[in-house]
Amino acid sequence: MVAHLSVIVCTYNRCDLLTGCLQSLGDQRLSPARFEVVVVDNNSTDDTAAVVEHHQARLANLRYVFEPIQGLSHARNRGAAAAVGTLAVADALALRLAAIEALPPDELIRLLADRRL
Numbered sequence: 001m002v003a004h005l006s007v008i009v010c011t012y013n014r015c016d017l018l019t020g021c022l023q024s025l026g027d028q029r030l031s032p033a034r035f036e037v038v039v040v041d042n043n044s045t046d047d048t049a050a051v052v053e054h055h056q057a058r059l060a061n062l063r064y065v066f067e068p069i070q071g072l073s074h075a076r077n078r079g080a081a082a083a084v085g086t087l088a089v090a091d092a093l094a095l096r097l098a099a100i101e102a103l104p105p106d107e108l109i110r111l112l113a114d115r116r117l
């Protein structure tokens with residue numbers, strides 16, 4: 001069985017940071033067939049939807065969902081409901097992306113190996 005990872009990125013009016021995040025996820029060496037990226041737009045008023053749409057041409061495994069009720073817990077729950085992976089990651093990975101702006105290209109492979117999936 002192939003492990004399927006869902007990377008859930010919750011965002012609110014941070015389209016400038018979202019671009020770097022999606023570029024980093026697109027550079028991962030893990031096969032796109034083994035993971036998906038779910039961007040949860042938590043009622044943003046900026047260009048978040050347009051940024052995701054732009055990156056969908058490069059990332060076939062990128063999905064956009066909209067959560068109109070403000071709040072991180074609502075966004076997380078919406079992302080978890082939309083995710084199809086056997087393992088979902090949100091907060092730790094998102095914090096790391098925000099802190100260093102780019103993940104090492106083998107990060108998702110390492111994450112799956114650590115979980116023995």
